[in-house]
Structures are given as structure tokens and as C-alpha cells.
Amino acid sequence: AKTAGRSTLRFFDPDMQAVVTARAGLEADLRAALAQDEFLLHYQPQVNHAGRAVGVEALVRWEHPERGMVSPADFVPLAEETGLILPLGRWVLNTACKLLAQWRGDPDLAHLTMAVNVSSRQFRHADFVDDVARVLAVTGAPAGRLKLELTESLLVEDMETTIATMEALRAHGVGFALDDFGTGYSSLAYLKRMPLDQLKIDQSFVQDLLTDPNDAAIVDTIIGLSRSLGLEVIAEGVESVEQRDLLARAGCRFYQGYLFSRPLPTDALEQFLRDRI
Ligand code: C2E
Numbered sequence: 001a002k003t004a005g006r007s008t009l010r011f012f013d014p015d016m017q018a019v020v021t022a023r024a025g026l027e028a029d030l031r032a033a034l035a036q037d038e039f040l041l042h043y044q045p046q047v048n049h050a051g052r053a054v055g056v057e058a059l060v061r062w063e064h065p066e067r068g069m070v071s072p073a074d075f076v077p078l079a080e081e082t083g084l085i086l087p088l089g090r091w092v093l094n095t096a097c098k099l100l101a102q103w104r105g106d107p108d109l110a111h112l113t114m115a116v117n118v119s120s121r122q123f124r125h126a127d128f129v130d131d132v133a134r135v136l137a138v139t140g141a142p143a144g145r146l147k148l149e150l151t152e153s154l155l156v157e158d159m160e161t162t163i164a165t166m167e168a169l170r171a172h173g174v175g176f177a178l179d180d181f182g183t184g185y186s187s188l189a190y191l192k193r194m195p196l197d198q199l200k201i202d203q204s205f206v207q208d209l210l211t212d213p214n215d216a217a218i219v220d221t222i223i224g225l226s227r228s229l230g231l232e233v234i235a236e237g238v239e240s241v242e243q244r245d246l247l248a249r250a251g252c253r254f255y256q257g258y259l260f261s262r263p264l265p266t267d268a269l270e271q272f273l274r275d276r277i
């Protein structure tokens, strides 16, 4: 009989009932969305100190027929729980690599890197390395321009497997950024062993940089750490010139945020990139 766990809550708590029903609706919609082609990618430019574009980050969007644009913050966690992140993640990677392949040979765009977010469940899947290699081969995207964004949770969960997977991907030429850096639990010893290229300073530290001395100290520490580990560092969520200037003074040379551009659909992105070369 279905008396245990969540079904008990569902029966007794009308608020919880509403949450569960809304979630179940979203989950059913999410399954259908892949088949119905409702996902798209926006791309946010990443710039250097001179304001020139050096790369982009692919960010998934869901254009729901009734709900409108659904934020990835609302459906990515659900996709992870249900396992739908596997086909969705494959679609994201394939779509981003197709664009990256189109840029090949374009004098304005060929130098740009493409960052793609990879969820922990996707990264841990036994086929992940083969999937990435296949997407690169099929699309013809240059592996050396693809950068996978991982989060610190991967370090804590199973360090040995994580490093082995990263090294297998690196052998194909793929690079890595550690996303949301500073919010997780990476130990320095682990960081040193990972074949990383870049640390991304989490936007929560950038947000209060000008007013919170603790955040300013954390940012300084991350930049110093990246320097001593020989890693590139990029700040995300940069919204003001003052934040950019403070980051620059602290030694950060790459930035991403609304100050430069919001995430853009492909056409607007390419316009932005050609104007900013
Ligand atoms: P994230 O990887 O940390 O991505 C950065 C988020 O910050 C994006 O939100 C971006 O639109 C937003 N952002 C960029 N600049 C600024 C700024 O100046 N100010 C503020 N306040 N926000 C800014 P978005 O697109 O809503 O994505 C949210 C999260 O969803 C991402 O966080 C990432 O964790 C996840 N996500 C997005 N696309 C994918 C994907 O294709 N695969 C996976 N696994 N996760 C994804």
C-alpha cells in the first residue's frame, strides 16, 4: 500500500499537495519539451580587460507554450533529479558545438571559446566521454575551443573518477572551468590535482564586492589562488564599472555579466561579437 514517505505528506498537507502537483505537471511538460523542440540556447559573451569578446557561455532556455520562458534555475534541478538532464545535456552540447563549428574559419569568430555547463549526473554517466567525443566528431567543432563548466560538488563526490574522466576528455583537447567557485568545498590539494584551465568567481561574491569587505577578501584570495595554481580566472555577474575596476585592480582579467551583455540568442550574439572584435 502507498502509505509511506511523500504520499503521506501529499494526503495530509494541502500546501504540499499543490507543490507536488505543480512539480508533476512541470515534469510531464519537461519530458514532452525535448520531443517538441521547446529548448533553445542563449549565449553570454565573456570579455577581456579591453572589453573584447574572448568566448561565450551557453545557457539553456525553455520556451514553454503556456508558461513562457522558464528559468533554468527552475527546471535544471528537476531535470537532474529525473535523469532528463542526460538527453537535455546531450542536446545542449550538440547545439553549442554546432555553433562552434560554424565559427571555424570565420576571421571574426574563430578565436572564441564555447563554455558549456555540465551537471554532475551528466558528467558521472559512463558514456559521457564517448558522447563528447562523438559530438565533436559529428559537428566538426574544434575541441580546443570547447570548455566544460563543472562545479565543486564533483570534487567532493568521487575525486579519482572525476580526475580520470577529465583526463580522458582533456586527451581529446577539451578544457575545463570550475563554476561558482568559492561556494563549495574544494580543498587545495584536490584543486591542484585537477586538470583545470579556469576558475569562475561566483557572482555572489561579485555582487557585494564594493560594500562587503569579506567578499572583497574572498575575491582577492581566489585571484591569488588561481595565480599560484597557474589558472585563468574569470568573474561572473559583473554588473557595474565599479565592480569591473575593483576586479581589475585585484588582478582579474576576464569578465562576464550584464555590464557587457545579457545572454543573447544566436543572431544578436553574432552581431555583438562582430562589433566587439
Ligand atoms: P550559472 O552557470 O552560474 O550561469 C550564470 C547565471 O547568471 C545565468 O543564469 C546568467 O544568465 C546569470 N547572469 C549572467 N550575468 C549576470 C549578471 O550580471 N547579473 C545577474 N544577476 N545574473 C547574471 P541562468 O541563465 O538563469 O542560468 C542559471 C543556472 O542554470 C546556471 O548558473 C547553471 O547552473 C544552470 N544552467 C543553465 N544552462 C545550463 C545547461 O545547459 N546545463 C546545465 N547543467 N545547467 C545549466
Ligand code: CA
Residues within 6 Å of the ligand: 057, 117, 149, 179
Ligand atoms: Ca556556468
Ligand code: CA
Residues within 6 Å of the ligand: 179, 180, 200, 202, 203, 236
Ligand atoms: Ca556560475
Ligand code: CA
Residues within 6 Å of the ligand: 180
Ligand atoms: Ca550559479
